[in-house]
Amino acid sequence: xxxxxxxxxxxxxxxxxxxxxxxxxxxxxxxxxxxxxxxxxxxxxxxxxxxxxxxxxxxxxxxxxxxxxxxxxxxxxxxxxxxxxxxxxxxxxxxxxxxxxxxxxxxxxxxxxxxxxxxxxxxxxxxxxxxxxxxxxxxxxxxxxxxxxxxxxxxxxxxxxxxxxxx
Numbered sequence: 692x693x694x695x696x697x698x699x700x701x702x703x704x705x706x707x708x709x710x711x712x713x714x715x716x717x718x719x720x721x722x723x724x725x726x727x728x729x730x731x732x733x734x735x736x737x738x739x740x741x742x743x744x745x746x747x748x749x750x751x752x753x754x755x756x757x758x759x760x761x762x763x764x765x766x767x768x769x770x771x772x773x774x775x776x777x778x779x780x781x782x783x784x785x786x787x788x789x790x791x792x793x794x795x796x797x798x799x800x801x802x803x804x805x806x807x808x809x810x811x812x813x814x815x816x817x818x819x820x821x822x823x824x825x826x827x828x829x830x831x832x833x834x835x836x837x838x839x840x841x842x843x844x845x846x847x848x849x850x851x852x853x854x855x856x857x858x
Contacts, residue, residue, distance in 0.1 A: 725768075725845075726767035726768045726811070726845040726846050727765060727766075727767050727768070727811050727812050727846075728756075728765070728767065728846060729756065729764050729765050729766075729767050729796060729829060729831055730756050730757075730758050730762060730763075730764065730765070730829060731762075734756045734757070734846075735756065735757040736754055736755070736756060736757075736843075737755040737756065737757050737827070737828050738751055738754070738755035738828070739751070739754055739841075739843070740752070740753060740754050740839075740840075740841035740842065740843065742839070742841075750839075752832050752839040753795075753830050753831050753832030753833070753839070753842060754830070754831050754832075754841070754842045754843060755823075755824060755828040755829070755830050755831075756828060756829045756831065757827070757828055757829075758818045758824075758827075758828055758829035759818060759826070759827070760817075760818050760819060760820055760826055761817055761818060762817060762818040762829070763814050763816075763817055764784070764796055764799050764814070764815055764816050764817060764818060764829060765811075765812050765813065765814060765815065766786060766809040766810065766811055766812065766813045766814075766815050767794065767811060767845065767846070768786075768788050768794075768811050768845075769788070769808075769809065769810050769811055770786035770787055770788045770794070770808075770809055771786065771787045771806065771807065771808050771809070772784065772785075772786060772801070772803050772804060772805050772806060772807045772809065772815065773785045773786060773787040773793060773805070774795075774805060775801035775803065775804065775805050775816075776801075778797070779822075780821045780822060781797050781798040781819070781820075781821030781822035781824075782797065782798050782799055782800050782801065782816075782819050782821065783795055783796065783797045783798070783799065784796045784797075784799045784801045784803075784815050784816050786809065786815065791835050791836050792833065792834070792835055793833070793834045794831065794832070794833050794834075794842070794845075795830075795831070795832045795833075795834075796815070796816070796829060796830070796831055797821070797822050797824065797829075797830045797832075798818065798819040798820055798821040798822050798824055798825070798829075798830075799815070799816040799817065799818060799819060799829070800816050800817050800819040801815065801816040802814055802815065802816045802817065803815050803816065833845060
């Protein structure tokens with residue numbers, strides 16, 4: 692092993708040992724991959740999350756799951772109904788999971804009122820018509836501190852990324 696490679700490995704190991712026990716990657720990111728599916732599993736993804744290059748650029752700020760009008764939509768985690776109403780041309784339900792995370796569903800006709808506490812798996816509404824999903828899908832969007840992130844980071848059954856050694 693070269694001296695440069697050994698030096699690099701020592702510096703990485705040293706940096707990792709200097710990180711306080713209370714700080715970790717999960718402090719900066721949601722600690723979630725345990726949400727339940729909002730529809731009956733297996734949930735077929737019709738259109739994946741596509742992060743926009745900037746805050747006002749085009750992108751797909753959520754995931755579209757195959758669903759039909761009338762399908763029951765379930766709360767993926769314990770949450771409070773933050774909003775239930777119409778946005779432009781479609782009914783939307785937004786849940787507040789915690790002080791950082793909001794999850795929105797569209798088009799969904801709410802069966803739970805704003806302010807209602809839901810437990811994971813509790814029905815929050817039914818798939819409706821409207822928006823780009825109009826009768827073929829359920830759009831799920833997740834915001835962490837106001838920034839859209841891929842909902843797939845949260846759902847059960849998605850294995851976390853693991854860094855492997857170089858050799």
